[in-house]
Amino acid sequence: VQAQTLTAVLNADMRSSNPGVNRDDNTDTVVLHIVEGLVGYDEGGSVGPLLAEKVDLSQDGKTYTFTLRKGVKFHNGAELTSADVLWSWTRYMDPKTDWRCLGDLDGRNGLKVVSATAPDANTFVMELNAPNALFLDTLARTDCGGTAIIHKDSVKADGSWDKPIGTGPFKLGEWKRGQSIQLLAYEGYVSPKGATRDGMLGSKRPLVKEARFMVIPDAATVKAGLMAGSLDIASVPEIDAAELKAHPKLNVVTGTNPVRHGMIIQTRDPVLKNVKLRQAIAASIDFPELVANVTNNLGQPNNSPIYMTSKYFGEAEKQGFKYDPALAKKLLQEAGYKGEKITILANKRSTAPSFNTAVIAQQMMQAVGINADIEVLEWATQLDRYNKGNYQMEAFSYSGRFDPALGFEQISGPKDKQPRKVWEDPEALALIDKSMVVADVTERQKIFDDLHKRFIEQVPTIFTHNDVDIVAHSKRVSGVKPWMSKLRLWEVGVAN
Amino acid sequence: MAENSTPLLSVDKLTLAINSTGKRVVNDVSFSVSPGEMVGIVGESGSGKTLAARAIMGFIPPAVRRISGAIRFEGHDVMTMAPKALREMRGARVGMVFQEPMTSLNPSMLIGQQLDEGLALHRRLSAAERKALILDMLRRIGIRDPEGALTSYPHQFSGGMRQRIMLASVMLLKPALLLADEPTTALDAVVQREVLELMVDLTKANNTAVLMISHDLGMIARYCSRIIVMQQGDVVEQGLAQDLLARPQHPYTRKLLAAMPLRGPVRDLPKADTPIVSVRDLTVDYGGRQGFFRKEAPKRALHGVSIDVQPGEVVAVVGGSGSGKTTLGGAIAGLVKPSGGEIRFNGKPIDRSETAYWDYRLNCQMVFQDPYSSLDPRMTIGDLVGEPLRLVPGMARAEKARRVQEVLTEVGLAEGFASRYPHELSGGQRQRIAIARAVVRRPSFVIADEPVSALDVTVRAQVLELFAELQRKHGFSCLFISHDLGVVEQVADRVIVMHEGRIVEEGSRDAIFDNPRHDYTRKLLSAVPGLESTGDGGVRLFWRLSDGAGEAART
């Protein structure tokens, strides 16, 4: 452990330090430095044991037995036992806690944990109502706070949240609201096995004494800060990548993540319900050109709902839309398109390529004779329109899901019940349901290939590319690797 | 006086012209002022008096240029003086008092500071010595609490007091020459008298020469030993006061003197049953707004005033500044809400709900104190005069146009004036427009509030003549508000004297002027001298009351 401080950047403050409760992406990023759950994601998006030594599944696929790692201590020095796991679990299942993933595990959406017990100090057992391929995924989900195991002193006597006392590589230091969050290396940290860092797993040693997340909303300021040497690590927008890379003191590293960018289409719109028209739109877009421009040549096109680094992304998924203006014109004619206006909603958040995608797509659509228009909205408004299904097209981004089943589930469902869903083909919905239960990899691959093909045929949404993580960092910092659009400060060192 | 000594100031063939047009506004003007002498400049409005006086100080406005001539003060040419020397002359050797006491003192600076400023600049005195001098001067000009005055602001003093303070600030430096440009125009007769007396006292004491500009011939005649008459940039005549007044040579001088108001014969008015306006026990309060926490004590401007105006009669209201004259007129015109008493018009009370109200509204008109501010600056003369006709029921457009033309002709502004704007007219012309507007509807009653106070003598005479003419022709009654006694003497049938919101005396014109009974009336009448014709084109000074004549003997 060195005596250096590492300064990283968040574009907004975290909402709370309470894992999986009052959260957003930034909150998860910070909190997961402090706390850990029984299981976590590895670099490739599979779930593996984290605080657990191993996880055993019963024959009937309903009982999970977690064996805890030995010697793990909380930040307050207390040893981790299954009693802490049970206490944490009970707290999460209490509706008063407001745990964000409660609904996914209490039977409301099908999956229900019927019992949770701690037969001995090292063992924790959970029983489900039915087998489920995604149970461990749910526990590992970052938005669930990794279902972190925390010490009971994390809450005050009255049960309200105080501060996270977890088992993670960093302890929470001083949190200046709206300004910065200080993390202090946890000297007594016991890292999971593994020589290298592996997603949320593997080697997770804190290499600096102090790490600090600064809250800086303005990308231009971040850029200046990096160049001035006041900041060590930050995610930066595509347009700045080249300039920062050329800077003598800085390095830029990139990586793809499961976030999918594209344009959703309202399939119930009087004009757009015509599948031919949607196909025409897809055919009108020159994806390599669009993606190259949107990502400043850093990204690659991907029309599949399955992200490119997923283990399920195979040959079938590479077959996307074909840029063919002649075909687009023909399809338009067949669709009986008479120049009705098609409005693309977009926003100018710096974190999403919404606006640029819309501008370029509009131009390409216009080139084949589609009367495309752009309306720029503030994000909350656009999100509201999305949730109500009140749009024709939206340049939109879906947050990352590691498992393709969840990725499909995000966009699909009956609009009558959930207007925000874009794809409501009943056969596809049945296939998605199936993919959630089936555990066999090859069988799942088949289902996903089928879903991908249907998706490309029906064009309920046009995905353009997967998000590119671009992290700029000072050259004195070593071990930076972008992953899942989350900064990880463990295993990151600072040279003197 | 010291006639044969070298002159203190000599202006030699001075010619000033306006840059853009080349028009000569001061043309070949020469005159001189000896030490301790008091010289008056009179002349029509716009004849270059102010410009000539300002040139002496080196204050030629940027738009004006000197063509030729010299101004020598104590032997140095002001025109070619270095800026520093000029600044040393200003204030220290030459002082200046302006027309407007309200705007000549800096509103945001303490009186003490303003008085001290010049002394500190021009005299090598310690702060304590300066303060002693200032306090002494303040006592001399009759300020009751000199110490307190030092830390007061100008707005805390009345107009007359402010003008005295102006004088004090100039005289503190004991200048050799004082330029006074209409120093008392805005003041009422009593105050005017006090300020002028003070000026004379102070300048006498320091042997300061005075160059005084004024429209008030009576005043010039009373105080100045020599008079300069200007017309359109030229000096048309100058000479010793007695000679010039008794035997004016130049036609313009004669015209000026002839324009002095004169008392006309008593008119016979037909007796009528009901007065056109009858005011009973009128009280008016100002202010008294209610806040959340306070009830402001209202200020009573009229204390139970009663008057009657008969048809065809001209009733003059005289009195000091702030005595409630305008308030009375405003109440009758319906502009000020009375807090008590009753006003009847043609025997019927004024009340918005009554049917008689419309008759009142159409027949009661007003000429405002300040003609410029009572004319909408953005309307043409034609529109202004035509506006009252808008509400006359059943009047055809052509007829309206004809009436406007007719009235404009009556006031002597027939051709080409209808399309002009108020700011393009002279003061006298504006005053005539205000009168035209008041009479265009042929009202039966007109309130005229100081209709001639802002005008020079010749123009004033014209306007008064016109007014009398219209009155004869259309036979309206009039409430004529003025503090100029000469004017009142000329136009009024009956006179009402007001003092501090009350009527102190009332009577026929001759009774009031010849036989005043109330003290205040006597004070008013004795404040300023009048001029009367000597028959051969000349005039001489006379005092309306014997105690004034005593004053005159003192000089």
Next chain:
Amino acid sequence: MKRLAPNALLGGFLIGTLIVVALIGAVWTPYDPLQLSFRAKLAAPSAAHWLGTDEFGRDVGSRLMAGAATSAWISLLTVTLAVVFGTAIGVVSGYVRGWFDRIVMAFNDALLAFPGILLALGLLAVLGANKYGIIAALGIAYTPSVARIVRGAVLSLREREFIAASRVMGNSELFTMARHILPNCIAPLTVLATSMFGYVLLAESALSFLGLGVPPPAPTWGNMLAGSRPYIGQAVWLGIFPGLCISLTLLGINLLGDAVRDRLDPRMRGM
């Protein structure tokens, strides 16, 4: 007539140029201001593109020309809206006084305390994010200050004698307001309106900065300026040219505004 001051001449020249450019830009520009050109992204000023190109390869000069009309139109309508409503409110409120005035001014002050961005958000949500939404939002945001200033002017105007004269003539209050009060507010209004013109150009830019401006790709100077910010290191010309356009227009309008005020002032005209 008085000779024109050099300031007024300069102002007139600047605004004249703006009008000419806006008129030309409405019908003809060297390049299509909306045409993307991926080969020519962020090209520095050159013979082909005098003012360079933007991040989509669009010609900056052409966009400035096309944007001139939009920007001018937005500013003009916004100022008109604010001036018309603000004047109406200010005149009536200042003339009538009393309870009416108190109530109106309470609302007015409440509106004054509202940050423009919130108003803009609300109105854009109701009216849709388009040019007219912006105009309405900014118009409403600027109305209360106009109302305040006009009311101030009216308060002193109503004490002038020609207003009393109008009453003595028997004119109705409404007529007095329309015929005598209103025209006499024009001088302060001219100055106000000309300075507001500039504020609106900038406010539109700030809204774009926060992601609420006129929907690009239709160019306005404001959204060009706001959009140029991330490129300050790589392509300064993206910001400099629209910034310069706004500055010169503002300068022109302010100089002209001063000249117009002097023109309308009878004291100045009489000389």
Next chain:
Amino acid sequence: MLRFALTRILMALPTLLIVAVSVFVLIRLIPGDPAQLMLGDLADPASLADLRGRLGLDKSLPVQFGIWFGNLLHGDLGQSISSQQAVLPLILQRFWISAQIVLVAVLLAVLVAVPAGVIAAWRQNSSLDLGLVGLATLLLSIPTFWLGLLLLLFFGLKLEWLPVVGYVSISEDATRGILYLVMPIMTLFLHEIGVLLRMARASTLEVLRLDYITHARAKGLSEGAVLWRHAFKNAFGPTWTLIGLVLGNLLGGIAVVETVFTIPGLGRLLVDSIFARDYPVIQGCLLFVAFTYVVVNLVIDLCYPIFDPRVTAQ
């Protein structure tokens, strides 16, 4: 005086009430709601309804208003939806930071712009005048988000004189705290110069036409004494009023500057909570801003007689 101040504040109560009601209604008219934003694209109807219930957003508008207003009367502005902090302490803490910047910037701008405006008026239509007015207009027409960035690049990156990012409160570390405030203050300062210079010039022009200026010259005073002792104070009145408006506006409106320089001030709090639809914070901020507006203008009015003794506070 005290009574007058109290009256004025009482008279502002209706205004504050209007602000309270209209902000409440307006932000609920704007599409988007905090629950949706918290859940993002994961918002299934059940959890959305759940969250809305917990935030009290499922009650009818009048009921929500009643609850909020009732608490307000007890001095309780509620709790932030996103950070769950109490609103009033949050606002006060942020306000103090913004107030430092705004007050210093405006003070400096006044010190520079007003004398410059007076001089421009004194030399009306000269090239000096044109230069000053031109400069003012230029400063006025550079948006603060651009100006701020330019300063940042120049002083922070190029010269490395000033820290580029971050914020330390003055109470923690005075020297560093001040260093962090220099650029935001400079940005606002440069911008406000433009506004104030034009105002000072216009009112000085008016004053220079008046008689007492000529009279001061007639006393033999130098041009400097005439300008500074006589013209300046009188011309300052209208500018003073403008300063009140500027202060009032800025206190709620320096979000842009705060964003550029990462200052955790009130403006950014307001904008962030608008984007996050954090209703209690928006409502609290606006009420607070309106209240400051009233107080600032009251103070301005109470001080006005210093510049124009004819105007008494009443």
